Amino acid sequence: MIWHTLKVGAQLIKDALFWIYHSGSQALFWLDSWDGHPPILSSFPHLQPLSEVFSAAGWDTVEHYKVAQHDGLVLRFHWKHPFEWPPGGSEGDRRELSQLLASRACNSLRGTDVLAWDGSNLSGKYSVVAGYKQIGRQLFGDIEVPWWKHVWHKLSWPKCNFFMWLVAQNRCLTWDNLCKRGFQGPSMCVLCQGCEESVSHIFFQCSYAREIWHFWWGVWNTTCWHVSSLVEFWERWGRAPVSTSFLQAAWAIGPSFIIWNLWLERNRRIFQDLQLMAPHLWRKILHSLGETIVAKCDMTMRVDPRDVDCCNRLHLPPPQRQLMRNRCRHPTPKVNREGRWSPPPLGVLKINSDGSSRGNPGHAGIGGVGRDSSGDVQFIFSEYKGLHT
Numbered sequence: 001m002i003w004h005t006l007k008v009g010a011q012l013i014k015d016a017l018f019w020i021y022h023s024g025s026q027a028l029f030w031l032d033s034w035d036g037h038p039p040i041l042s043s044f045p046h047l048q049p050l051s052e053v054f055s056a057a058g059w060d061t062v063e064h065y066k067v068a069q070h071d072g073l074v075l076r077f078h079w080k081h082p083f084e085w086p087p088g089g090s091e092g093d094r095r096e097l098s099q100l101l102a103s104r105a106c107n108s109l110r111g112t113d114v115l116a117w118d119g120s121n122l123s124g125k126y127s128v129v130a131g132y133k134q135i136g137r138q139l140f141g142d143i144e145v146p147w148w149k150h151v152w153h154k155l156s157w158p159k160c161n162f163f164m165w166l167v168a169q170n171r172c173l174t175w176d177n178l179c180k181r182g183f184q185g186p187s188m189c190v191l192c193q194g195c196e197e198s199v200s201h202i203f204f205q206c207s208y209a210r211e212i213w214h215f216w217w218g219v220w221n222t223t224c225w226h227v228s229s230l231v232e233f234w235e236r237w238g239r240a241p242v243s244t245s246f247l248q249a250a251w252a253i254g255p256s257f258i259i260w261n262l263w264l265e266r267n268r269r270i271f272q273d274l275q276l277m278a279p280h281l282w283r284k285i286l287h288s289l290g291e292t293i294v295a296k297c298d299m300t301m302r303v304d305p306r307d308v309d310c311c312n313r314l315h316l317p318p319p320q321r322q323l324m325r326n327r328c329r330h331p332t333p334k335v336n337r338e339g340r341w342s343p344p345p346l347g348v349l350k351i352n353s354d355g356s357s358r359g360n361p362g363h364a365g366i367g368g369v370g371r372d373s374s375g376d377v378q379f380i381f382s383e384y385k386g387l388h389t
């Protein structure tokens, strides 16, 4: 098994290598890829008999087919004329090879040939991206799923992204998929208790799921539409109907939060015997979505006045208002030169500490840092102090 895999891997790598030929003393004329073209024998397999004639005469590498000629002081190389070739082979094959060579430039370079990576990139430099693409192309062809960018959106949570990837491929463990694996058990959807549970049902067609999607489309003030699979969903997905950038981010990652939370709700009902009604689940979704947007997006951006309603429906405070409020309550402290931290004298440690409580009284904690005369941190500490004022 291991050998088999290694053999496959070796072939993949071999297929992705090509020679940047100089003298041509390393690159095999018939079998290797050189000059950015696939190996001659793989493109012109009918020239096999001719290749055998040349090999028998010892003409293996590209170098054998080149000839040097002085052009004034410059040494130039060109392809040898067919009458300089070893005799043998059919006339037709010889003519075809001659035409083939005429179509390829003959490098007049001397020096060692260089083995390079990835025939599609003539710089020959290996990069992980080029390697991955090349191997992927060889194994699966040029298939790129159009929805990968939606599924792997960088602002969403990795677990939501991963789960969406499973849903897109109908691979998450709903009852129908468990049954395919020989699992015996109830197969009813716990969200609506009216249908068989499947990926398509639980995330898109279930009355409970539709209620959640209805809330979602309401946020954007657009017509509600329903689909039966995630792939179909992304096919119909369009541009955000808003122009404010953090709202566009919410538009892009919202579906992943909905799908992930529908799954959590399904599991809550099965494993904890608890349930949230759709409006409650929707509030939970809005909460996580809002927190993520506030944490990851630039909220100081100006909001398009047309988007303010949408902002409110997402429970996101419009930034200008938020900024103004912050300015009133917490004026930015002016840092003056005297107020700046300065290191203590040699041999003395300076400790800066502070404490705070969440509420009055509330959960309180303290923390601090001790630094030496060169400003290097020597220790840090923090402690929970219980309920304090």
Ligand SMILES: [Zn+2]
Pocket (backbone or CB within 6 Å): 189, 190, 191, 192, 193, 194, 195, 201, 202, 205, 206, 207, 208
């Ligand atoms: Zn259902």
